[in-house]
Amino acid sequence: MSPVHKTACVIIIGNEILTGRTQDINLAYIGKKLLEKGVRLLEARVIADIEEAIVAAVNELRAKYDYVFTTGGIGPTHDDITADSIAKAFGVANEVNALARTRLVSYYKGEEHLNEGRLRMARIPEGASLIDNPVSAAPGFKIGNVHVLAGIPNVMQAMMDSIAPNLQGGPAIKSRTIGCFIGESIIAREMGEIAAQFPELDIGSYPYFRSGGYGLSLVIRGTNTAQLDAVQAALCSLITRHGGEPVVQAEEASP
């Protein structure tokens, strides 16, 4: 796809993902949302709860991509060091934000319930704008091109949904998916020739194993409908020639 698309990177912060204790599902959610907006997610990193690691990743990646999204580490406990680390990356203070504090007082029903741990969640790097948390009040924030989101999936999703309308992406990235039950090695060479003819499109070949058999999904992505139509027809013809039955699945398109 063309360089007119904005690019993005996700930074998943949390030891629990690296130890396999927690199965991340945030990346796939963010990836789909960005695709809808015409933003190309080119990289994701999972890093540990280590300040230097967070600072280094944020500073490297915010310079490299148009958008950066982080998940995790913005709760009330000692291992929630994302806000401090982001502040350090930007060289700004991380202090109690009046608006964030007000939201937490309201959520916890009174000043008297705003203990030290909860107040910690009101600390926002200087110059950042808040990202709403309609689930549990403690906000995320945006500083520069870095969007700092929660790690708990339902909270992260609500935050992502609230910021998505403001992301400037690029031309709609459309996709076509063709399913079949044919070994990808049967059609690999000819599919490669088709892919080589259409360098502006991404053509992915994804075999899978399910209920005792292998299936294959071919996914075509791009912005040019005529090219998508041509490749879809060529791949369906290729599958049929080798004795398979192509099934074109519903088109997905970014708005």
Added chain:
Amino acid sequence: MSPVHKTACVIIIGNEILTGRTQDINLAYIGKKLLEKGVRLLEARVIADIEEAIVAAVNELRAKYDYVFTTGGIGPTHDDITADSIAKAFGVANEVNALARTRLVSYYKGEEHLNEGRLRMARIPEGASLIDNPVSAAPGFKIGNVHVLAGIPNVMQAMMDSIAPNLQGGPAIKSRTIGCFIGESIIAREMGEIAAQFPELDIGSYPYFRSGGYGLSLVIRGTNTAQLDAVQAALCSLITRHGGEPVVQAEEASP
């Protein structure tokens, strides 16, 4: 945990993970396996099917960590560029490997079925040793400290299981998990004080949302059993003092 532990990084190669089309489950599997071996997985990256991105990531990360594991991109199609990219990263040729070829001929039941796509899966960077694929024959490989595994989970798991016994890790990393239904913000400050007393342990606080309510899991990891016992007792006492009921879950330990 101490610097005596070997360190590792996972590189997940595939556009399909970044677009959200495919939910990665390989990272969690590898993370658990490494923990069992006393290897600390410190980072994971998800990158696109772009040669320069693969070469750059492999060369950066193999210098930084003791072990690197890649998943994905070793199939027969045009978008399977991992072996070529790894060969480029190491500055070696990527040619048909006689042993890999023999295995594929056997799996596909004869020379006459070894078409161009299938033969592509026998191309292995010069100097690499093969990693067995008991599921579908096409091998992974190890070159230097880089282990190149399949992307399809059942194949990846079989490969990981076959190499795990040969990984040299470090002292067994044990963990204790304490569950309760208490807001983490209630106990955050005191838990932080306990964590500060035991800097050699990792103490993670993981709230979750399930069937209409929030729960909390506290995970303690380390190598020193006496310290683990002390922290477990201190956290249970903390939870009880705040009206919660701690439930200590089964201990996991690396062998």
